[in-house]
Every structure is written in structure tokens, then in C-alpha cells.
Amino acid sequence: MPEHGGNLRDAKRLYGRDDWIDLSAGLNPAWYPAPALTDNAWHRLPEPDPALVDAACAYYGAPHMLAVAGTQAAIQALPRLRPPSRVVIAAPSYAEHAHHWALHGHAARQVPYAELADAVDGCEVMVVCNPNNPTGAAVPRAQLLDWADRLARRGGWLVVDEAFADTDGAHSVADRAGHAGLIVLRSVGKFFGLAGVRLGFVAARPDLLAALDELLGPWQVSGPAQQVGKAALLDQAWQRATRATLQRSGQRLHDLLAAHGIEGSGTALFQWWPEARPEQLHDHMARRGIWVRLFRTGPRGIRLGLPPDEAAWTRLATALNEWTRESK
Numbered sequence: 001m002p003e004h005g006g007n008l009r010d011a012k013r014l015y016g017r018d019d020w021i022d023l024s025a026g027l028n029p030a031w032y033p034a035p036a037l038t039d040n041a042w043h044r045l046p047e048p049d050p051a052l053v054d055a056a057c058a059y060y061g062a063p064h065m066l067a068v069a070g071t072q073a074a075i076q077a078l079p080r081l082r083p084p085s086r087v088v089i090a091a092p093s094y095a096e097h098a099h100h101w102a103l104h105g106h107a108a109r110q111v112p113y114a115e116l117a118d119a120v121d122g123c124e125v126m127v128v129c130n131p132n133n134p135t136g137a138a139v140p141r142a143q144l145l146d147w148a149d150r151l152a153r154r155g156g157w158l159v160v161d162e163a164f165a166d167t168d169g170a171h172s173v174a175d176r177a178g179h180a181g182l183i184v185l186r187s188v189g190k191f192f193g194l195a196g197v198r199l200g201f202v203a204a205r206p207d208l209l210a211a212l213d214e215l216l217g218p219w220q221v222s223g224p225a226q227q228v229g230k231a232a233l234l235d236q237a238w239q240r241a242t243r244a245t246l247q248r249s250g251q252r253l254h255d256l257l258a259a260h261g262i263e264g265s266g267t268a269l270f271q272w273w274p275e276a277r278p279e280q281l282h283d284h285m286a287r288r289g290i291w292v293r294l295f296r297t298g299p300r301g302i303r304l305g306l307p308p309d310e311a312a313w314t315r316l317a318t319a320l321n322e323w324t325r326e327s328k
Contacts, residue, residue, distance in 0.1 A: 004025075005022075005024030005025035005026065005291075005293040005303075005305075006022065006024055006025040006027075006195070007024070008020055008022055008291060011286060011291045014286070015286050015287065015289075017289050019289050020289050020290075020291055021289060021290045021291065021307060021308070021312045021315060021316070022291050022305075023290060023291060023292050023293075023304045023305040023306070023307065023316070024291045024292055024293040024303075024305065025195065025293070025305060026133065026134075026164070026190060026267075026269050026270035026293075026303065026305045027189065027190055027193050027195055027269070027305060028190065028191055028192065028193035028242065028246060028269060028306070029193065029305070029306050029307065029308035029309075030193065030242070030245070030308070031192065031193025031194055032192040032193060032194055032228075032231075032232040032235070032238065032242075034194075034228045034231070035227070035228065035231045037223075037224055037227055037228075038227065040223075041223045041224045041227060042223070042224065044223055045219055045223075046219050046221060046222050046223040046225075046226060048067065048220075048221070048226075049226045049230065051230060052067055052221075052226050052229060052230045052233075053065050053066070053067060053201075055229075055230050055233040055234050056186075056201045056229075056233055058233075059233045059234075059239075060172075060174045060184075060186050060201065060203065061172070061174050061175040062174040062175060062177050062178075062184065062186075062201075062203035063175070063177065063178040063203075064177070064178060064203065064204065064205065064206050064209060065186075065201045065202065065203050065209070066201065066202045066204075066209040066212060066213055067199065067200075067201055067220065067221045067226070067229075068199075068200050068201065068202055068212075068216060068220055068221065069198045069199070069200075069216075069220050069221055069222075069225075070187065070189065070195075070198040070199060070200045071161065071163060071185040071186070071187045071200035071201075071202070072096060072198075072200075073200070073216060073220065074185055074200065074202045074212065075096050075097060075100055075161075075185070076096075076100050077212055077215050077216055078100075078157075078159065078183065078212070079100050079101045079103070079104040079106060080104055080215060081208070081211055081212065081215065082106070082124075082125065082157070084105045084106055084107070085106050085107070085123070085124035085125050085156075086106070086107050086122065086123040086124050086125070087101045087106045087107065087108040087109070087123060087124070087125040087126075087127065088108075088109060088110075088111050088116070088119045088120070088122075088123040088125070088126045088127070089101065089108060089109070089110050089111070089126075089127045090110075090111060090112075090113050090116055090126075090127065090128045090129060090132065090139075091110035091111060091112055091113075091298065092110075092132070092134065092135060092295070092298050092299060093110070093127070093128075093129050093132060093133065094129055094133045094161060094163075097127045097129075097159075097161070098110055101125070101127070106125070110298075113132065113135075113137045113139070116128070116139070116147075117143070117147075120147045120150055120151065121150065123151075123156070124151070124154070124155070124156040124157070125151070125156055125157045125158075125159065126147060126151060126156075126157075126158050126159070127159045127161070128144065128158070128159070128160050128161070129160075129161040129163070129164075130144065130160050130161070130162060130165065130171055130172075131164050131165060131168070131171075131267050133161075133163065133164055133270075134266070134270070134272040134293070134295060134301070134303045135265055135266070135272050136164075136265045136266035136267050136270075136271075136272065137265070138171050139171065140171055141170070141171040141172070141173055144158065144160060144171070144173050145173060145176060145182075148173070148176070148179065148181055148182040149179075149181075151181050152179065152180040152181030152182070155181075156181055157181050157182075157183055158181060158182050158183070159183045159184075159185070160173055160182070160183070160184045160185070161185045162174065162184055162185060162186050163185065163186065163187040163189070163190050163200075164190050164191075164267050164269060164270075165186070166190065166191030166192075166243070167191060167243055167246050167247065167250070167267055167268035167269060168267070168268070172184075174186065174203045177203035177204050177205075178205060179205070180205060182204065183202065183203070183204045183208065184202070184203040184204070185200065185201075185202055185203075186200060186201045186202075186203065187199075187200040187201075188200065188229050188232060188233070190269060191242070191243075191246075191269070192232045194228065194229070194232065197222075197224070197225040197228050197229060198221075198222075198225060199221055199225045199226075199228075199229045243268075246268040246269060246306070247268050249268070249306045250266070250267065250268030250269065250270075250271075250306070251268075252313075253270075253271050253304065253306060253307075254266075254271055256313075256316070256317060256320070257271055257273070257304075257320070260320045260321070260323070260324050261324065262320075264304075266303070269305060269306060270303050270304060270305045270306070271303070271304050272295075272301055272302065272303040272304075273301055273302060274299045274300065274301045275300060275301050275302045278294055278295065278296065278300045278301055278302050279294065279296070281302055281323060282294040282302065284319065284322070284323050284326075285319055285323075288315065288318075288319045288322075289315070290315060290316060290319055292304050293305075304316075
């Protein structure tokens with residue numbers, strides 16, 4: 001199983017401490033305040049709520065969507081809906097994509113973002129995180145739509161993972177996901193900071209969504225998750241204020257790293273950079289109670305999410321100061 005952030009139990013087991021600042025997952029640290037649930041939310045079987053899908057379609061601008069138990073559920077299921085295919089996964093990328101396409105008989109290979117345009121005509125499926133996790137690289141919307149059309153003409157798919165697109169949706173293609181061959185994944189875990197509810201959405205043509213729904217089975221999304229997700233997707237005032245706050249915080253993180261000689265890239269929710277000594281930096285931070293995301297391979301680097309409060313910003317700045325001094 002690929003490594004992931006958010007594994008604080010591992011941090012505690014390896015380093016002790018109870019005062020962890022978790023910057024490893026790239027989630028909004030000021031998560032959406034979940035509303036009170038209806039009295040029977042934990043009792044009833046979770047029938048799919050059409051109002052949740054309507055709210056998602058309005059928020060993401062997609063013509064058709066399916067609610068799933070986090071986009072991870074779709075990432076694991078989509079490879080099972082195709083015969084063996086040649087699959088290109090943009091790299092570096094969220095590791096679960098390559099892992100699951102390779103598990104189900106597909107000829108999967110990873111291709112750097114700069115080489116995707118040359119690879120599109122040599123595959124039946126292309127998978128692109130846009131913006132990319134972990135680097136923040138983005139493929140222009142017009143380029144994605146061209147690739148989707150070319151793949152669709154030969155029965156192929158373009159799968160676009162837009163899990164981090166909420167803070168800047170300029171390149172989103174969710175509104176075109178009613179076209180053949182285009183599949184878009186969206187998540188409430190990142191921007192809304194609600195990773196624990198396990199709720200995501202797939203935008204695609206109705207026939208593909210029906211096949212995916214059949215494969216995933218009944219009661220995919222819990223009743224409480226549906227209620228919380230619907231409230232978050234409908235709360236436009238919170239969304240506007242949060243988007244502005246995250247843009248400021250993301251720039252602050254970028255500037256903090258730059259002040260220590262680190263040129264990061266990413267989104268409003270995280271910064272990533274190739275690091276010559278990633279294991280040592282990861283250990284340095286962990287010994288100070290700061291859990292960051294270590295990328296050991298392809299390329300080796302570090303990703304940081306946003307600190308949750310001023311005390312955490314101060315601890316991060318202090319740890320970076322100490323790392324800079326020790327590295328000289």
C-alpha cells in the first residue's frame with residue numbers, strides 16, 4: 001500500500017510526544033463547521049440523497065455526478081470498469097492512481113508532466129492530477145479538453161483528479177464531464193477540511209456513473225456524511241471567505257520557505273520542493289513535533305500543509321531557522 005500523510009499514530013510510535021502539528025496531509029486546517037445532524041442520521045440506512053448530488057453539481061459546475069465514499073473509492077474501482085488498457089499516469093502524482101491501475105491487468109506507466117502531450121496518442125487511458133499533488137503543476141484546461149477528445153475518439157478515457165482545485169478552479173474541466181471519455185474526481189476532504197467524512201464525487205457521462213454505482217454497491221456514503229457534505233457545498237459565504245483566507249495563508253507559507261532559501265511550488269493548501277536530504281529534514285521536523293510529508297522517490301522531496309494557528313506558524317519558522325543553521 002502506498003504511503004500517505006495524516007499518519008499521526010506512526011509519528012507518535014516513532015517519536016513519542018503528544019503536541020504534534022500535522023502538516024502532512026495538505027488539508028484546510030480550519031475545516032467546515034459541521035452542522036447538527038438529524039435525530040435519525042445514525043439509525044437509517046443511508047439512501048442516496050438527490051439534494052446532495054444537486055448541490056455538488058451546482059458547486060462543481062458538472063452536469064452529472066455520483067457521490068462516493070471519498071475519491072479513493074473511485075480510484076480503486078475505475079480500473080475494474082475497463083478491459084486491459086495502456087494507461088499513462090502523470091508523474092509525480094498521487095500514488096494510489098498508479099497502484100490500482102497496475103493491480104488490474106493494465107499496462108500502466110508513469111510519465112512526467114512535461115511529456116504528457118507526446119504520450120496521449122500512445123495510450124487508451126490517461127490520468128492527470130490537476131493541480132498536481134504533490135508539486136502543484138497544472139495542465140491548461142484547453143490542453144486537457146483536447147486530450148479528452150483524442151482519447152474519446154478511440155474509446156479511451158481522460159481521468160482528471162481535481163481534489164485540490166477548489167482554491168483555483170481556472171483549469172477545471174468538471175463542466176465538460178458530460179462528454180464521452182472524460183471523468184473528473186472531486187473531493188470535500190481538502191478545501192473543506194473534511195477528510196474524515198469520506199465523501200467525494202465523480203463527474204462523467206450517466207452510463208459510466210451507473211456502471212460505477214453498480215460496482216460500488218449500495219449505501220456508499222453514510223447518512224451523516226451526506227448531511228455534512230450538503231451543508232458545506234451549499235454554504236457559499238463560507239466558501240468565499242475560506243478561499244480568500246487560504247490564498248493568503250498559501251502565499252505566507254511560500255514566502256516563509258523562500259526566506260529560508262527553499263523555492264516551493266504547490267497550491268494554496270500546500271507547498272512542495274525537491275529536497276537533497278529529505279529523510280534528514282523529515283526527522284529534524286519530527287523531533288520538534290512537526291509531521292511533514294516525506295517523498296522518498298520520484299522525485300525525492302518534502303510537502304508541507306498550512307499551520308493551523310499562530311503558535312504553529314512560530315514553531316514551523318523556528319524549526320526552519322534551526323535547519324538552515326545546521327545545514328550551513
